[in-house]
Amino acid sequence: MPVLMLTARTGEDDLPLGLERGADDYLTKPYSPGELLARVRTLLRRMDRVGQAAAAGIRVGAVTVDPERHTVAxxxxPVDCTPAEFAILAALARHPGRVFTRAQLLQQIGDRDSTERAVDTHVMNLRRKIEPNPRRPVRLLNVYGMGYKLVEGR
Structure with a gap:
């Protein structure tokens, strides 16, 4: 959500402070309706470009995950994934290289009845789908004693 500050504060420190606090643009009074409209349109265009980039999906090496369309390639x-496999892969893709514990990945699935070992089964199935050689993974890696991470691989 873009934020445009409309304010009467015109001090030297007010603009930087407003932008540091999260505003995307800063407009001081008095302003013309045309200038306000132009700034709003600019912010909306910028947000549309960000939305288009997000719609393209998350790319980690050869793996593309699109959370909005619920697709993997x-x-x-295209690769077919179960909802649990997709939830795990999407979480890993959002943070490439970050190690997730089994408990954290189980939370992503949202299944309270499963055990942490169910994550291992989902990862094994994902490797069959996304790895060139599932027995020697280069994308979806196990971090000994910790959990799993998604890396660029080949």
Whole structure:
């Protein structure tokens, strides 16, 4: 959500402070309706570009995950995933290289009845779908004693 500050504060420190506090633009009084409209349109265009980039999906190496369309592709080829597999892969793709514990990935699935070992099964199935050789993974890696991470791989 874009934020445009409309204010009467015109001090030297007011503009930087407003932008540091999260505003995307800063407009002081008096202002013309045309200038306000132009700034709003600019902010909306900028947000549309950000939205288009997000709609393209999250890319980690050859793996593309699109949370909005609920799709996965590897090297441009579509891959079918169960909802649990997708939730795990999307979480990993949002933070490439970050290690997730089994408990954290189980939370992503949202299944309170499953055990942490269910994550291992989902990861094994994901590897069959996204790895060139599931027995020697290069994308979805196990971090000994910790959990799993998604890296660029090949």
């Amino acid at each position: 590897v090297a441009g080829e």
